[in-house]
Amino acid sequence: MSAPSNDAPGMHGNRSRTDTGxxxxxxxxxxxxxxxxxxxxxxxxxxxxxxxxxxxxxxAKSLNDLIHGE
Numbered sequence: 001m002s003a004p005s006n007d008a009p010g011m012h013g014n015r016s017r018t019d020t021g022x023x024x025x026x027x028x029x030x031x032x033x034x035x036x037x038x039x040x041x042x043x044x045x046x047x048x049x050x051x052x053x054x055x056x057x058x059x060a061k062s063l064n065d066l067i068h069g070e
Contacts, residue, residue, distance in 0.1 A: 026063045028052030039067055 026035075032054050033047025043066075045054060051063065060066040 026051060028055075035063065041067065 028051050030051045031047060032043055032045055032049045032051060035051060036042055036047065043054060045057075055061070055063070055066060058066060
């Protein structure tokens with residue numbers, strides 16, 4: 001049996017979905033260093049900072065907004 005492919009171009013890894021089919025939010029307790037490695041980005045903060053803290057600091061609503069600067 002082959003591994004499931006990503007749902008969309010540019011999507012990193014496989015993420016679970018809600019009952020309505022939308023991708024689940026990335027957990028807020030994920031370390032920023034993990035995100036930086038996954039997306040080859042440098043947010044200029046300590047790698048052990050939590051994602052929810054960075055989102056609050058930057059005024060972003062989601063990881064997608066943070067990465068794409070929306």
